[in-house]
Amino acid sequence: MPHSGTVEPVALTAPGLSLRPWRMTDAPVVLAAFADPAIARWNPQQVTDEAGAAQWLRRRTGADDSAISLAVTDAADGALLGAVSLHHLHGEDAQVGYWTTAAARGRGVATRAVTVLTGWGFDRLGLHRIELCHAVPNVASCRVAERAGYAAEGVLRESYRYGDGRRYDEHLHARLATDPPPAR
Template sequence: METIKIAVPGLVLRPWRTEDAAEVLPALREPAIALWNPAPTVVDLASAETWLARRADLSGGEHVSLAVTDPAGGELLGSVSLHSIHDGGASIGYWTVGPARGRGVASRAVAALTGWGFGQLGLHRVELCHAVANPGSCRVAERAGYRLEGTLRDSHRYGDGRRYDEHVHGRLTTDT
């Protein structure tokens, strides 16, 4: 897969780099990220580098994981990933660091990578799931053009070890 760089107003989505470890480690320890996007194996810089290496390796074709950065200074704002790519479908996940929340970063990143997936990967459907207890993610999905399709009961165990109901949202390449 070619090197990916997606630029939208106020954001650059780019491949992960080893040098991102110093920003990723504290981000993954933030309480909101640790709850909704747990990475329990990331405990030090070495494990953050391992986490980054897995996300930077796009050779298998089953995921596209990108850093979301500020175009001016390159500061890490978050993460966005298409994963479980198969037969024209995929799922999308994301997180943003505390200072980037409430600024539309996640919804713009999700919309940008979704559009890229439709255009470059030929995806037909992308699914976004989030805990019902995380209303901010519901707003991200809606703002990124994802329609609420239903609720999955006790469908996923999150960072606190509890199972949560999840909303499932979907977006089709034919959606306007």
């Protein structure tokens, strides 16, 4: 049954990770994360002060039937490692997005978070297709897509304006509910 309504708050786990709903108390760590040039470059939502962090969190904690956004935290100590979301939820289709803090990069955090949220989207929301797009120069995101089982489908020319204000060609990857799970 395809997604057709409000997404209830959810908490998920992946090896070493907890994915939980955002809290307004996350504002200081969100502000610190967006101070990272890599996060700022690839995310169009600029968060430069406490008010901006609070606004960013309000958009992710409010009732919205077109998205689910989760904080990705260390399962042991609760430290914020990143974010993962399913957005543009329409019927059987969605898009996945994510970012990781500098301390979390190179540890498979994004891959594990994307993989578990993708499986949840297929199993619980009845999604059939989830797309993952990233700027072509963002090679790390291409590796996340591949490792999370998202097949490369093509290039979208100058399809999105990123946080640095430039439009980039994007790689389009996708997973179908009928695809085999990614290899571990």
